[in-house]
Amino acid sequence: MSSTLIIIPARLASSRFPAKPLAPLVGADGIARPALHYTWQAGLTAAREIDGNARCIVATDDERIAALCHAEDMAVVMTPEACANGTERCAAALEALGEKPDLVVNLQGDAPLTPAAFVAAVGTLIEANPSLAMATVAVPASPAVLAHLQSDAAAGRVGGTTVVRSSTGRALYFSKSIVPHVTPGTVPRENVLLHLGLYAYRPAALEDYASHGPVPLELQEGLEQLRFLDAGLPVGVAVCEAPAWEMIELNNPTDVPLIEAELARRAGLEPA
Numbered sequence: 001m002s003s004t005l006i007i008i009p010a011r012l013a014s015s016r017f018p019a020k021p022l023a024p025l026v027g028a029d030g031i032a033r034p035a036l037h038y039t040w041q042a043g044l045t046a047a048r049e050i051d052g053n054a055r056c057i058v059a060t061d062d063e064r065i066a067a068l069c070h071a072e073d074m075a076v077v078m079t080p081e082a083c084a085n086g087t088e089r090c091a092a093a094l095e096a097l098g099e100k101p102d103l104v105v106n107l108q109g110d111a112p113l114t115p116a117a118f119v120a121a122v123g124t125l126i127e128a129n130p131s132l133a134m135a136t137v138a139v140p141a142s143p144a145v146l147a148h149l150q151s152d153a154a155a156g157r158v159g160g161t162t163v164v165r166s167s168t169g170r171a172l173y174f175s176k177s178i179v180p181h182v183t184p185g186t187v188p189r190e191n192v193l194l195h196l197g198l199y200a201y202r203p204a205a206l207e208d209y210a211s212h213g214p215v216p217l218e219l220q221e222g223l224e225q226l227r228f229l230d231a232g233l234p235v236g237v238a239v240c241e242a243p244a245w246e247m248i249e250l251n252n253p254t255d256v257p258l259i260e261a262e263l264a265r266r267a268g269l270e271p272a
């Protein structure tokens with residue numbers, strides 16, 4: 001049985017939404033809890049559903065996040081503040097833990113609505129394709145999500161990341177702009193794919209990534225996964241059916257009420 005380590009990178013120094021892992025989100029029960037709480041619950045659910053040999057841990061560089069983890073019984077590992085992104089933080093966490101799992105999953109701390117099935121999908125994709133350096137996931141953007149992205153773009157905000165992929169399922173490009181271009185008010189010929197903050201790597205690829213510095217496109221877009229593409233490494237994209245709730249990440253303060261609404265709606269859709 002293969003082993004899987006789900007790592008949730010969490011830091012406070014976000015330029016768009018400082019301290020967002022600690023941002024209160026009101027759940028379906030009316031209680032406000034830190035955003036990281038919900039991502040942790042998503043990680044635990046995924047770990048239970050993958051197999052009997054998967055576990056979850058938070059990787060951070062901040063004592064306030066570590067204190068929250070200890071208070072809520074979340075496993076946590078401290079990593080250097082110098083980590084440039086979540087992928088580097090996952091590599092640092094793996095080194096600090098001294099572990100060699102078969103698969104590492106990066107579940108970003110700002111993605112509390114991630115379904116467990118998506119974690120399984122990236123794991124299945126990379127295990128079935130040994131040539132892949134990394135696998136990630138995307139969902140077709142619904143009209144509502146596309147409108148949300150366009151509204152954010154018009155207001156000068158980044159509302160999410162999109163991805164285009166080849167006919168063989170390999171990633172061609174990721175962007176914080178909407179790709180391919182869609183004229184507002186028109187129906188796209190190809191579904192816009194909303195990329196989600198979820199990656200699966202083999203430990204060797206993760207270690208290799210951390211040994212190289214950031215590349216210009218990665219810095220310009222602010223997207224860590226572009227370092228893989230710049231190096232010519234194959235990245236697989238699993239396209240999953242969108243769940244019954246909108247896939248919105250916690251990128252801006254304006255996303256808080258949207259995520260709270262989806263937490264409440266999803267709770268009503270899931271079986272007790």
